[in-house]
Amino acid sequence: MKSSGFWGSLFSRHDTLSFVVLALILLVVLPLSLDIFRLSLMGKYMTYAFVALGLALCWGYGGVLSLGQGVFFGLGGYMLAMFLKLESSDPESTAIQTTPGIPDFMDWNQITELPWFWEPFYSFPFTLAAVLVVPTAFAYLIGVAMFKRRVSGVYFAIITQAIAAILTILIIGQQGYTGGVNGITDLRTLLGWNIRSDFARYVFYFVCVGLLLLCIVISQFVSRSKLGRILVAMRGAEDRVRFSGYDVANFKTFVFCLGAAFSAIGGAMFTLQVGFMSPSFIGIVPSIEMVIFCAVGGRLSIYGSVYGALLVSWARTAFSESFPELWLFAMGALFIAVVLAFPDGLAGLYNQYGRRHVERQLDKWLLTLKSSTRTASVKGVAHERQ
Amino acid sequence: MNASNTDFVLAVENLTVSFDGFKAVDDLNLYVDEGEIRVIIGPNGAGKTTVLDLICGRTRSTQGSIRFRNRELTKMTESDIVKSGVGRKFQTPSVYTELTVYENLEISYPKGRNVFGSLFFRRDETIVRKCEEVAEMILLKDQLYDSAGLLSHGQKQWLEIGMLLIQDPELLMLDEPVAGMSVTERHETAKLLRRISENRSVIVIEHDMQFVAEIADKVTVLHQGKILTEGPIDTVKNDPKVVEVYLGH
Numbered sequence: 001m002k003s004s005g006f007w008g009s010l011f012s013r014h015d016t017l018s019f020v021v022l023a024l025i026l027l028v029v030l031p032l033s034l035d036i037f038r039l040s041l042m043g044k045y046m047t048y049a050f051v052a053l054g055l056a057l058c059w060g061y062g063g064v065l066s067l068g069q070g071v072f073f074g075l076g077g078y079m080l081a082m083f084l085k086l087e088s089s090d091p092e093s094t095a096i097q098t099t100p101g102i103p104d105f106m107d108w109n110q111i112t113e114l115p116w117f118w119e120p121f122y123s124f125p126f127t128l129a130a131v132l133v134v135p136t137a138f139a140y141l142i143g144v145a146m147f148k149r150r151v152s153g154v155y156f157a158i159i160t161q162a163i164a165a166i167l168t169i170l171i172i173g174q175q176g177y178t179g180g181v182n183g184i185t186d187l188r189t190l191l192g193w194n195i196r197s198d199f200a201r202y203v204f205y206f207v208c209v210g211l212l213l214l215c216i217v218i219s220q221f222v223s224r225s226k227l228g229r230i231l232v233a234m235r236g237a238e239d240r241v242r243f244s245g246y247d248v249a250n251f252k253t254f255v256f257c258l259g260a261a262f263s264a265i266g267g268a269m270f271t272l273q274v275g276f277m278s279p280s281f282i283g284i285v286p287s288i289e290m291v292i293f294c295a296v297g298g299r300l301s302i303y304g305s306v307y308g309a310l311l312v313s314w315a316r317t318a319f320s321e322s323f324p325e326l327w328l329f330a331m332g333a334l335f336i337a338v339v340l341a342f343p344d345g346l347a348g349l350y351n352q353y354g355r356r357h358v359e360r361q362l363d364k365w366l367l368t369l370k371s372s373t374r375t376a377s378v379k380g381v382a383h384e385r386q
Numbered sequence: 387m388n389a390s391n392t393d394f395v396l397a398v399e400n401l402t403v404s405f406d407g408f409k410a411v412d413d414l415n416l417y418v419d420e421g422e423i424r425v426i427i428g429p430n431g432a433g434k435t436t437v438l439d440l441i442c443g444r445t446r447s448t449q450g451s452i453r454f455r456n457r458e459l460t461k462m463t464e465s466d467i468v469k470s471g472v473g474r475k476f477q478t479p480s481v482y483t484e485l486t487v488y489e490n491l492e493i494s495y496p497k498g499r500n501v502f503g504s505l506f507f508r509r510d511e512t513i514v515r516k517c518e519e520v521a522e523m524i525l526l527k528d529q530l531y532d533s534a535g536l537l538s539h540g541q542k543q544w545l546e547i548g549m550l551l552i553q554d555p556e557l558l559m560l561d562e563p564v565a566g567m568s569v570t571e572r573h574e575t576a577k578l579l580r581r582i583s584e585n586r587s588v589i590v591i592e593h594d595m596q597f598v599a600e601i602a603d604k605v606t607v608l609h610q611g612k613i614l615t616e617g618p619i620d621t622v623k624n625d626p627k628v629v630e631v632y633l634g635h
């Protein structure tokens with residue numbers, strides 16, 4: 001096994017190809033072929049790819065199925081939405097309220113003072129930290145509480161689902177503090193900068209791509225580290241890992257937290273690009289959809305899960321434009337089909353049928369590349385001799 | 387519990403575990419010497435696997451003490467028991483079928499065992515050499531970079547033994563290590579056990595009496611969670627009680 005430096009230790013040759021292809025599609029092909037409305041829509045789908053990527057590590061690698069990833073997506077999104085909402089609620093633009101200077105939904109709910117936990121969200125650096133820290137810390141608490149007690153498999157999945165349901169109910173119930181069922185809406189500027197302009201949308205799209213690629217690099221690092229192999233080992237023979245001196249719960253907690261952190265970044269980018277955040281992205285249905293994205297793309301594949309999120313979300317929009325009432329059934333059917341017929345999703349199909357040809361083609365290119373540089377250098381040497 | 391210190395590697399005293407009133411291990415006393423190969427035999431359901439489960443912390447005892455080099459194990463976590471030097475092979479070979487033989491051994495190597503240690507773990511010359519060395523001992527040198535899922539049943543047994551050897555435990559516990567092995571493989575395994583017991587104690591659970599005769603220093607016969615008899619293989623084999631409950635059929 002030869003590796004060429006840092007990159008080589010993180011990416012196999014085929015991973016490099018997958019990474020470059022994905023980067024080209026997201027950075028070049030889509031921006032050149034879609035108008036800003038469609039591109040922005042892709043940016044929104046991409047925010048789900050963060051969740052799917054986290055699930056690939058957590059569920060695909062570690063065997064920890066979470067049916068509550070919407071919780072972390074939502075928390076990340078809400079953290080940023082709180083900041084943006086405060087910025088949009090300055091005393092001038094809220095002058096008609098009973099209490100100017102607080103978010104409109106608080107005013108509608110007869111709240112006359114900004115609640116204490118909203119105060120820190122005036123600070124942008126605090127908000128950025130909170131986007132990452134709050135969901136991850138919450139995941140850590142869940143992880144420690146569950147995995148140390150050896151709760152796993154279906155039981156863990158059901159508990160995460162219950163947490164998603166509880167959080168949704170909590171947010172809807174505490175309307176005055178959270179914006180209730182409508183969520184936090186009417187977000188306008190980020191540090192004085194109009195987030196609804198076409199230019200801002202372009203910027204957010206590229207920031208989103210950049211962050212997604214960064215998360216992919218992190219995933220590569222994790223999956224190719226010894227920790228990645230321990231996760232795979234744990235999935236198959238948990239007791240063997242435990243009785244080889246590892247504290248299995250810590251590894252599950254780690255990968256669950258990582259999945260949560262990715263989801264939170266996705267959630268924050270969602271708020272930024274779509275302009276609001278609501279409980280409808282936290283609950284049971286969105287959380288299960290995220291799992292379907294990952295399953296369709298291929299839960300064992302970092303890249304597969306990303307394509308899964310993009311393609312299924314795109315299909316949903318296309319499909320529900322024409323047959324809105326059929327979408328849920330189509331989604332269910334898709335999931336059943338994947339589980340029964342292609343348990344490794346699109347990535348599995350690719351590995352089975354496409355990959356061989358791609359690898360062969362890659363071999364050819366690299367060979368011609370090598371021989372052409374060699375002839376060039378031979379010619380160079382010949383020149384020097386003359 | 388304030389039991390007196392002993393020279394034994396392992397001293398199990400008054401060990402009892404009951405599952406809903408059923409005593410799978412009942413007031414057991416067992417002492418294992420330095421460098422000894424102890425074989426535990428007994429009919430199905432006698433409680434042999436349960437004894438190993440208790441020692442390695444997989445099952446918690448209802449009563450009694452287990453002291454390993456005079457350290458009480460009954461209250462320790464599984465990973466601490468492993469770290470103190472107790473290794474255990476499962477009854478059904480348990481290896482990581484999705485990883486290569488090399489990776490199986492490397493994961494078992496006692497380095498980078500916590501989350502961040504394993505995240506930033508770097509393969510070095512010592513580890514690679516150690517894995518190759520163990521692979522040679524367990525006769526899997528040529529399969530080092532093959533997926534462990536492709537190994538035969540017997541080779542998986544060896545690999546699991548290798549995964550324990552690389553941790554260099556002072557007490558090695560093997561649950562039916564030659565199940566599914568051919569006669570030649572059994573001989574190889576017996577040789578391997580002789581070699582590895584030079585500097586550690588080994589507890590083996592086995593049904594194959596020929597293999598037992600080949601390796602045992604001392605045999606313990608377990609029946610209904612209790613010791614029926616204990617001693618050298620020839621005495622045990624001819625004990626009428628043993629013949630009646632175990633060897634007779």
Ligand SMILES: Nc1ncnc2c1ncn2[C@@H]1O[C@H](COP(=O)(O)OP(=O)(O)OP(=O)(O)O)[C@@H](O)[C@H]1O
Nearest residue numbers: 405410428429430431432433434435436437445477
């Ligand atoms: N966790 C458990 N809960 C309930 N009963 C158990 C548990 N573990 C073992 N037993 C029971 O304890 C008894 C002893 O089981 P054990 O697996 O130790 O037998 P064994 O001697 O290893 O048998 P074999 O030769 O078949 O492997 C059996 O009756 C088994 O059903």
Ligand SMILES: [Mg+2]
Nearest residue numbers: 434435436477
């Ligand atoms: Mg058994």
